[in-house]
Amino acid sequence: MTYQQLAITEFGPPSMLALQCANLPEPQAGEVVVKVHFAGVNPIDAKTRAGLGWAAQQNRDKLPWVPGYDIAGEVVACGEGCELPVGARVAGFIGFPLQGGGYSEYCQVPETALSLVPKGVELAQAAALPLAGQTAWQALDKAGVMAGQRVLILAGAGGVGHIAVQLAAARGAEVFATCSADNKAFVAAMGAQAVDYRAGALDSQIAPVDCLIDLMGGDVGLQALTCVKPGGMVVTVPTITAEAVCEKAISLGLQAEGMLVSPSVAQNGAMLTMLAEGQLVLKVAAVFPLDDGIAAHEQIESGHTQGKLLLMMPAAAVEA
Ligand SMILES: NC(=O)c1ccc[n+]([C@@H]2O[C@H](COP(=O)([O-])OP(=O)(O)OC[C@H]3O[C@@H](n4cnc5c(N)ncnc54)[C@H](OP(=O)(O)O)[C@@H]3O)[C@@H](O)[C@H]2O)c1
Incomplete structure (x- = not known):
């Protein structure tokens, strides 16, 4: 049986994405085949498609390459020794950073990469969570964010930010x-005091903070450093400008680190539970059919997405 994937055929604009056919895999020991309902779209997918960043450099000789690190769907086949049953609703952060593969009707993945999706949590929500949620969690951990601190988050309306x-x-x-x-x-509504970045210099709008979580990088990240108290902590998340932001922060007497998110099933499971219990909400701004992935990339590249974007596979349309 064949199925469809959306692949980067060459590095370049969104039009370099094209559907391709693949054969349904047999899962190996410890692996399951997931019939994907939704895949998350993240800025790294578009940067890699454009040929930017480490994942692009590592995959330049492997095109066509299927992007996508967030999936949610149902288990349809299990390899030897698997504990997940056929029919389980699962979600995970897969193939990061080099393998990708989520923009696909089926994925063959180690079952240890997956979390069970609690009853009451829709698969669309579960697909929006992994990469963005774990980046948010790990950035706060790295910054040591704790009760009573004043924290400034740049790009609070985006996938990671919200x-x-x-x-x-x-x-x-x-x-x-x-x-x-x-x-x-x-x-x-997410729980922050919102600061309009066009309404004036940030340091004239907010008193100094203990921590800065920089989800913008570049000039925006550099300019926000003046909002941090002497000796305060900066975590700058976009990798391409991390070195420049850290250097400047340290020259100003701040502590600063970049980061690369690391997949954590434990964190994913904890946040799925928070979703089920209503302690976390995820905003899905738009859902695009797999064959309209070009539009999804155009939207993520606008830099003004509210919350998350998803690709929807035919399996989800059948379910609905
Ligand atoms: N290092 C890692 O492991 C890692 C992991 C995940 C993400 N990242 C990177 O982190 C960044 C954020 O990711 P994301 O998924 O949250 O991106 P995203 O969803 O595309 O972020 C979009 C948001 O950025 C906001 N924005 C645009 N210009 C702004 C400005 N000047 N000031 C404040 N907010 C602004 C927009 O809000 P408005 O529409 O209101 O302007 C929009 O809501 C990306 O560069 C991504 O590649 C890195």
Whole structure:
């Protein structure tokens, strides 16, 4: 049986994405085959498609290459020794950073990469969570965000940002988050004091903070360093500009680190439970059919997505 995937055929604009056929795999020992319902779309997918970053450099001789690190769906076949049953609803952060593969109707993955999706959590929500949620969690851990601290999160309305705001607020921090005027109500609903980045210099709008979670990088990240108290902590998440932001932060007497998210089934499971219990909400801004992935990449590249974007596979349409 064959199925469809969306692949990067050459590095370049979104039009370099094209459907391709693959054969349904036989799972090896410890692996399951997931019939994917939804796959998450993340900025790294578009950067890699454009030929930027480490994953692109490592995969330049492996095109066509199927992007996608977030999947949610149902187990349809199990290799030897697997504990997950056929029919289990699962989600995971797969193939990061070099293998990818999520933009696909079926994925063959180690069962240890997957979490069970609790009853009451939709597969679309579960697909929106892994990469963005774990990045948010790990950025707050790296910054040591704790109760009573003042934390500034840049890009609080985005995929990572709207989760980071909620997790920081749940830790008892006083959270400030930047966004455009249109997103102020959304960011405030997530638990932050929303700061319009176009309404004036950030350091004139907010008193100094203990921690900066920089989800923008580049000039925006550099300019926000003046908002941090002397000796305060900066975690800058976009990898391409991390070195420049850290260097500048350290020259200003701050502590600073970049980061690369590391898949954690434990964190994914904990956040799925939070979703089920209503302690976390995920905003899915738009869902695109797999064969409209070009539009999804155009949207993520706008840099102004509110929450998350998903690709929907035919299996989800059948379920609906
Ligand atoms: N190092 C890692 O392991 C890692 C992991 C995940 C993500 N990342 C990187 O982290 C960054 C954030 O990822 P993401 O998924 O959250 O991106 P995203 O969802 O595409 O972020 C979009 C958001 O950025 C906001 N934004 C745009 N310009 C802004 C500005 N000048 N100031 C404040 N907010 C602004 C937009 O809000 P408005 O529409 O209101 O402007 C929008 O909501 C990306 O560069 C991504 O590649 C790195």
